[in-house]
Amino acid sequence: MSNSAGTPGAITRRQMIRRIGLTALIAGPGAGLLSACATSGGSAPAASAAPSAGGAVSAANPFGVVANAPLEVVIFKGGLGDSYATEVHEPLYKKAFPQAQVKHVATQKIAQTLQPRFAGGDVPDMIANSGSDNIDNGALQQEGQLMDLTELWDAPSIDDPSKKVRDTVAPGTVESGLISGKPYLLNYVLSGYGLWYDSALFEKNGWTPPKTFEEFKAFCETAKAAGIVPFAYAGQNASYYAYWMILISAAKIEGNQFLIDVDNLVDGVWKRDSIKQSAAAWAEIGNKYMDKSFEGLIHTDVQTRQNQGKIALYPSGSWLENEQKSQTPAEFKYALTPTPSVTAADKMPFEAIRTTAGEAYIVPSKAKNPRGGLEYLRIMLSKEGAKGFTETSKNMTVVTGAADGLALSPGNASLTAVQAAAGSNVITYSSFENWYKEFETELRKQTNALMFGRISADEFCDKMQKAADKTKADSSITKQNRTV
Amino acid sequence: MRHGRYPFIVGFLAAPVLLYVVFVVSPYIQAFYISLTNWKGISANPQFIGLENYSNLLNDEVFWAAVRHHGVLLLVMPLVTIVIALFFSFLLNVGGGQRGGQMAGVWGSKVYRVIFFLPQVLAVAIVGALFQAIYRPDETGVINGLLGKVGIDPVGWLIDPNIALLAIIAVMVWQAVGFYVVLFSAGMSTIPKDVFEAAALDGAGRFTLFFKITLPLLWDTMQVAWVYLGIAAFDAFALVQVLSVDRGGPDNSTTVLPLEIWRTAFSFSKFGYASAMGVALFFMTITFAALTLRVTRRERIEF
Numbered sequence: 025m026s027n028s029a030g031t032p033g034a035i036t037r038r039q040m041i042r043r044i045g046l047t048a049l050i051a052g053p054g055a056g057l058l059s060a061c062a063t064s065g066g067s068a069p070a071a072s073a074a075p076s077a078g079g080a081v082s083a084a085n086p087f088g089v090v091a092n093a094p095l096e097v098v099i100f101k102g103g104l105g106d107s108y109a110t111e112v113h114e115p116l117y118k119k120a121f122p123q124a125q126v127k128h129v130a131t132q133k134i135a136q137t138l139q140p141r142f143a144g145g146d147v148p149d150m151i152a153n154s155g156s157d158n159i160d161n162g163a164l165q166q167e168g169q170l171m172d173l174t175e176l177w178d179a180p181s182i183d184d185p186s187k188k189v190r191d192t193v194a195p196g197t198v199e200s201g202l203i204s205g206k207p208y209l210l211n212y213v214l215s216g217y218g219l220w221y222d223s224a225l226f227e228k229n230g231w232t233p234p235k236t237f238e239e240f241k242a243f244c245e246t247a248k249a250a251g252i253v254p255f256a257y258a259g260q261n262a263s264y265y266a267y268w269m270i271l272i273s274a275a276k277i278e279g280n281q282f283l284i285d286v287d288n289l290v291d292g293v294w295k296r297d298s299i300k301q302s303a304a305a306w307a308e309i310g311n312k313y314m315d316k317s318f319e320g321l322i323h324t325d326v327q328t329r330q331n332q333g334k335i336a337l338y339p340s341g342s343w344l345e346n347e348q349k350s351q352t353p354a355e356f357k358y359a360l361t362p363t364p365s366v367t368a369a370d371k372m373p374f375e376a377i378r379t380t381a382g383e384a385y386i387v388p389s390k391a392k393n394p395r396g397g398l399e400y401l402r403i404m405l406s407k408e409g410a411k412g413f414t415e416t417s418k419n420m421t422v423v424t425g426a427a428d429g430l431a432l433s434p435g436n437a438s439l440t441a442v443q444a445a446a447g448s449n450v451i452t453y454s455s456f457e458n459w460y461k462e463f464e465t466e467l468r469k470q471t472n473a474l475m476f477g478r479i480s481a482d483e484f485c486d487k488m489q490k491a492a493d494k495t496k497a498d499s500s501i502t503k504q505n506r507t508v
Numbered sequence: 509m510r511h512g513r514y515p516f517i518v519g520f521l522a523a524p525v526l527l528y529v530v531f532v533v534s535p536y537i538q539a540f541y542i543s544l545t546n547w548k549g550i551s552a553n554p555q556f557i558g559l560e561n562y563s564n565l566l567n568d569e570v571f572w573a574a575v576r577h578h579g580v581l582l583l584v585m586p587l588v589t590i591v592i593a594l595f596f597s598f599l600l601n602v603g604g605g606q607r608g609g610q611m612a613g614v615w616g617s618k619v620y621r622v623i624f625f626l627p628q629v630l631a632v633a634i635v636g637a638l639f640q641a642i643y644r645p646d647e648t649g650v651i652n653g654l655l656g657k658v659g660i661d662p663v664g665w666l667i668d669p670n671i672a673l674l675a676i677i678a679v680m681v682w683q684a685v686g687f688y689v690v691l692f693s694a695g696m697s698t699i700p701k702d703v704f705e706a707a708a709l710d711g712a713g714r715f716t717l718f719f720k721i722t723l724p725l726l727w728d729t730m731q732v733a734w735v736y737l738g739i740a741a742f743d744a745f746a747l748v749q750v751l752s753v754d755r756g757g758p759d760n761s762t763t764v765l766p767l768e769i770w771r772t773a774f775s776f777s778k779f780g781y782a783s784a785m786g787v788a789l790f791f792m793t794i795t796f797a798a799l800t801l802r803v804t805r806r807e808r809i810e811f
Contacts, residue, residue, distance in 0.1 A: 135774050142550050163777035167551040259667070260753050317645035319667040319753055462776045473759050478669070500546045500778060 086179040086402075087395040092123035095396040096148035098138065100155045101130040103347040104213070104383070104417040109152075112412030116403045117396075124396065135159040142169055147388040149397035153209075154383050156261070161209060161384060162459045166502045170208040171387040176398050177207060182406035189405055197381040197422040199508050200453045209458070210401050211381035212413075214420040215341040216360055216439040217268055218377060219255075223359035223434070225333055233337070233361035235374045237305045240364045244313040247336045255309055255337045258326040259319030259472045264457075264464075265339045266306070267471040272363050272378050273302035275451045279371040287455045287506050289496045294489035303474060303481035305366045310475035319476050324351075331356055341382070345435035346418040358435035360442050376449035377442050381422045384458070452508075459504045466491040536790070542783040549779035561784035571785060573760040574768050577673055578742055578792065581764075584674075586737035589681045590730060593688035596624060598718055600689065601696045602704060621693070625686040632683075636750030639679050643751070667753055669761035676747055676762055684740065688733050695729035696722060731804045735797055742793050745770065765789045 081088040097114060099106040106128075114126045129148065131137045135157045141147055142164070153159055164170050177190035177198055190198050194214055201209030221233060229250065234240040244254035257265045275282050278298035285293040293299070318326060324347075330338045331351045338344070345358045352358075362377045385404070387397035403409050410426030413419070418433055432440065457464050467488060474484040495501060543561055547554035565571050600613040600621060614620075627635065642650040643665040652662040665675040699722065707721055745766035749755055755771070756763030765785060773782035 139549060139774065157774075160775070160777045163548050163550055167548060167553075169550060259758075263754060315646065316664055316667065317662060319758060320643070320645035320664060462778075465771070465775065468754055469757055469759065472754060472757060476667070476758070478759060500781070 083180065083185060085399070087175065087398045089121060089395045089399045090393070091121050093393040093396055094125040094127060095150070095393050095400065096127040096129065096391075097400065098129045098131065098134070098148045098151045100134055100152045100158070101132055102155050103343040104154075104419060106130040108413045108416040111416055113400065113404055113409055116406075116409055116412075117400055120399070120403065121396075133157045142167075142388070145390060147391050149387065149391040149393045150400045151386050151388065152383065153386050158384075160458075160461055161386065162203060162461075162502070162504065164386070164388075165203040165208050169388055169390060170203070171389045171391075171394050171397065173201065173207045173210060173387070173398070173401070176210070176401055176405075179398075179402055182402060182408075189402060192405065192424055193422040194379075194381065194424060196450070196452060196508075199506075200381045200455075201384065202455075202506060203459070204502075204504060209384040209386055210404075211383060211453075212385050212404060212421055213343070213381065213383040214379060214422050215343060215382050216377055216379045216442060217272065217341045218339070218360050218362045218442070219269075219337040220330075220340050220344055220358055220360055220435070221337050222330070222333065223357045223438070224355050225336075226359075231336075234364045236365045236368075237309075240309065241312075243336075244309065248313060252333070253315060253329075253335045254313045255339075256314050256318050256326050256329075256335045257339055257475075258321045258323040259476065260322045262323035262326075263468040263471045263475075265323070266310070266475050267467050268341075268378070269339045269363055270299070270302050270306050270471065270474075271454060272451055273305065273366050274299040275378075276363065276370045276372045276376055277301060277366055280452045283452055283454055284506055284508070286492075287459065287504070289460075289492050289503070291493075292489065294485045294492055299488075300481055300485050301366050303484050307474050307477070307481050307484070311477040314475065316476060319472060324348075327351070337361075342435060342439050343419055345433055349418070358433070359438040360435065362442065362446070372449050372451070375442075375445045375447075376451055377446040378451035378453075379439075379443060379446075380453035382453075455504065455506055460495050460501065462498075462501075463491050463495045539783045539786050539790075542780055543787045545780045547779045547783075548777045549773060550777065554780065557780070561781045564781065565784055565788065570756075570760055570763060570768060571765075571788075574756075574763045574765045575788075575792075577762065577764055580673060581677060581680075581741035581744060582738055582796065585677050585680055585684075585741045586734055588677075589684045589688055589737055590733055592681065593685050593692055593733070594723075594726075594730075596620070596685065597689045597692035597696060598722060601693055602714075602717060602722065621689070624689045627683045628686040630683070632746040633750065635679065635683055636747055639747075639751060643675060666751055666762075667758055669758050672752065672758065672762045676744070676751055679747055679751070680740070680744065684737065688737075691729060691733060692726060695726045699725045727804075731801070734804065735800050738796050738800060739793060742766075742789060742796070 079085060079088050079090045095117065097109060099109045109130075110128055114128060117126055118124065127148075129137075132155060134151065134153055134155055138147070138151065138159055142159070147169070151159075153161060161170070177188065179189050181187045181189050181192045183192070197211060198207050200211045201207045203209070219233065226232065231243065231246065234243045247254040257263070271283060271286070274296075275298075278296065282293070282296070282298055326335065327338065327340075327344065327348050328351045329335050331348055331353060333356075342360065345352075360377075362374055365374045385401060387394050387401065391397055404413070405423055407423060407426050410421040410423035411430065413421050414427045414430060418436070420427055420436060420439065427436075470479070470484055470487050470491075473479045474481065479487070496503070542554065544556060544558060545554035546557050546560075600617040602613070630638075644650070644652065645664045645667050646662050647653055647656045649662065649665075651665065655661075655663065663671075666672050703721060703725075704717060707717055712720065743766055744764045748762050748764050748767050749770075752762040756767050766789070769782045769785045769789070772785065773779050
């Protein structure tokens with residue numbers, strides 16, 4: 025540069041070309057830097073710029089995805105694996121947009137991987153935000169980092185353009201993803217929660233799953249006499265499996281309003297009879313029939329013991345079968361039974377089952393290609409996408425009828441049967457797990473204390489009421505509300 | 509050479525000082541500022557809230573539980589480690605009595621030295637996984653399996669709130685002892701042999717040798733060991749995270765500040781509050797270091 029700068033009049037053709045090249049070299053990354061600054065400042069979200077710069081909106085492309093815009097997909101690689109993304113959804117996206125590059129990132133530590141990227145403004149376009157190290161959805165929403173999915177739910181379905189996407193999924197799916205009244209989360213996986221057992225073992229011993237807590241206690245004695253631990257969960261890292269059961273039982277006693285009130289931090293909700301009765305009933309089972317040592321085990325330890333025929337009933341969700349598939353002997357047949365009724369006056373019958381849409385998939389609003397992220401979710405919600413998911417991950421999705429005609433595993437077949445028996449008696453989801461992480465942590469702690477006999481049901485309720493009150497009073501936590 | 513001295517020194521100093529300022533000093537200063545805000549760690553728009561985080565700390569049960577545990581750690585861990593390490597290094601270096609006119613260690617001391625040092629080279633994650641199996645609360649655990657052979661019921665090493673913290677301290681001691689054996693051995697080898705020989709000729713037994721000669725002459729090394737171990741007692745994050753029930757449980761009985769800071773920041777998205785805990789931890793650590801250096805200051809013995 026220095027030698028040519030001195031002689032402006034004598035620029036040769038060669039120098040000219042060199043200069044143009046240099047300008048391009050400098051200007052290219054420079055522009056990139058400038059735009060990076062703008063996004064990280066948060067003042068110019070890419071979302072608002074995308075439609076103008078984006079592709080044309082059409083019936084096949086309702087979000088106006090830019091056909092050649094790269095898409096980055098981050099998948100939590102846990103119990104569901106990540107082959108459903110690499111083998112089903114990503115190829116489907118590639119098929120729709122052959123020029124687009126799809127970048128796949130699999131991690132078990134969503135928060136650790138993505139927190140710095142959110143803070144820095146370099147966010148991926150779609151995230152499977154799951155696992156015990158997921159990033160707090162409530163906090164993301166408060167900071168304006170999440171894309172409102174209303175557009176997705178109102179878009180035409182891929183399979184039947186005359187239908188909206190929201191009409192192709194199980195009832196309650198959209199609602200389960202509301203934060204501050206707007207749908208921000210796509211809860212994609214349909215899970216049934218209850219007690220899982222080996223139907224082959226039960227058949228061999230002539231046992232039937234208990235329908236009331238009286239029967240439950242009698243069953244525990246029988247199983248104990250047969251040298252099998254009647255009920256167990258892992259305290260080291262999976263105490264939430266136990267609090268699900270406690271909450272489900274309380275909801276059976278009082279109705280779904282209990283779960284709604286827990287989420288809304290209603291005053292005195294933890295002091296109601298329903299939760300006291302439920303906590304006392306479960307604590308009795310825990311104290312009398314569960315070995316103290318289970319508090320020091322992790323979930324896979326306990327699950328493997330069930331596979332070895334050492335544990336009868338195990339509280340979990342329907343991902344369990346897939347999670348354990350490498351440990352499960354061929355003769356072991358997973359089956360699901362609803363939680364036993366606590367009182368004869370329970371509002372909901374024994375058959376009532378908790379099925380919820382779980383596993384949140386999100387599109388960050390400040391992503392580079394949020395339109396692509398939305399389209400990716402729409403592809404996941406197509407029958408082909410959902411069927412492929414069930415085939416690769418062995419889990420059901422919220423897409424109605426997507427698994428029709430698939431040969432179901434014993435566990436999934438049992439889930440379908442239990443769902444049919446329950447009919448409209450469905451116990452709903454809990455949102456505090458997404459909204460109030462600190463409160464949830466306290467509930468895990470106190471559940472272990474309750475189930476392993478260090479505190480009574482009354483103390484448990486007192487402590488949880490205190491934690492709920494503390495959350496309610498904490499000005500740094502934005503309060504959420506749900507009505508359904 | 510002389511006129512080029514300052515550029516030379518500055519040239520050498522500039523890079524490390526710059527790195528230190530950027531990666532150590534500036535995060536510290538930022539932490540002080542962040543602790544006065546309600547930053548959630550996701551977007552860059554923290555609000556200044558004054559000392560609210562600190563006043564919340566005063567009423568935070570979990571925070572005080574963690575502080576208490578650091579107190580226990582600080583009392584027990586360095587003391588036990590130093591006592592065991594001193595005992596072993598004395599045996600390894602002087603304990604064998606005179607051999608061929610020289611003080612020597614007990615028989616096989618070279619092998620022991622390697623064995624003691626081994627835990628030091630294991631990564632904390634490996635140690636954690638190892639002790640998960642050793643401490644497992646039922647009869648499949650290593651210790652409980654052995655206890656079962658002599659008819660003792662399994663002990664809930666990590667699930668009994670009364671002993672969980674001690675069980676974790678034991679792991680820290682196990683891992684640290686090897687390093688301090690080597691440190692003290694090095695210290696002992698700087699003590700002139702003739703001092704020991706003279707004392708031995710005067711009829712001093714091993715007991716007297718240890719308390720009257722080794723210990724006073726090792727004082728400087730012990731002071732260093734105490735500060736190192738004390739600072740380690742303010743950490744303990746990895747072991748608690750891997751070993752304890754529900755990360756810090758049961759019932760907060762093993763939680764430590766670094767774990768709570770991590771949880772508050774990354775699980776609860778309260779970076780401001782976590783920074784306030786961090787600042788509290790910072791002051792505890794430097795107070796400890798300053799106190800230790802002051803209290804243990806003694807006259808040096810020149811030899």
